[in-house]
Amino acid sequence: MNDIREQIGILVEVQDVEMEINKADRQIQSLENEADALEHAAGEYEDRVSQEKTALDDLRKSYRELESESKINAAQIVKSNEKLRSVKTNKEYQSILKEIEEIRKKNSAIEDQMLERLEAIETAESTLNEKQSELADFLRECKEKKESLLVKAQRERQAVETLNEKKGQVSAKVDSKWIAVLDDVKKKVRGLAVVPVQQAICMGCHLNIPPQLFNELQRFDEIRYCPHCHRIIYWKEQDSE
Known part of the structure; x- marks a missing residue:
């Protein structure tokens, strides 16, 4: 066989092997990108659920603050009622009654807000439980898919190692x-x-x-x-x- 013809044939073979290596490298990159995308999606999902949990915690905190304020007002009403027994003038008596009425109105508004918070908390708890269940399923699915992708990527890396060995063997046949x-x-x-x-x-x-x-x-x-x-x-x- 003509030497140049043979040399060109080997160069073509080297090129073919390099194309296979490049194809495998692209596949590895694609698999790794897909695995990273799954991890990113899982992280975003976790963040959304975390935000909903934070919102629920804020609602509970708000309810506790309203509840505390309501108890303080209730105690103030008790004290004001006790004061009524010791007043000496009608003017003072009417003033205390007015004070009690204002506190009761304020407490009534607070109790309305507490009911709203309770309803919001109940809805948020239901939604959060559902989201947490969905998140667990999603994370499990992501983990399984990611593991499968990484296994495929590892197989491709092994293929690249084999191809690089083949390239070295073929390259050795041609003038450097x-x-x-x-x-x-x-x-x-x-x-x-x-x-x-x-x-x-x-x-x-x-x-x-x-x-x-x-x-x-x-x-x-x-x-x-x-x-x-x-x-x-x-x-x-x-x-x-």
């Missing part, structure tokens, strides 16, 4: 200078660095190459490049059919 050339071309072009020429058309940029270059390619006497995209190009024998 051509591996350097391949790496240099890869930096300059997008996609494949080694492409065939079919019917005088570069399969990298899909432009026609000059007839003389097409004839020279068929000699396989040196590595040649597309004059348009600067990829390494080679002739495939089916063009002669």
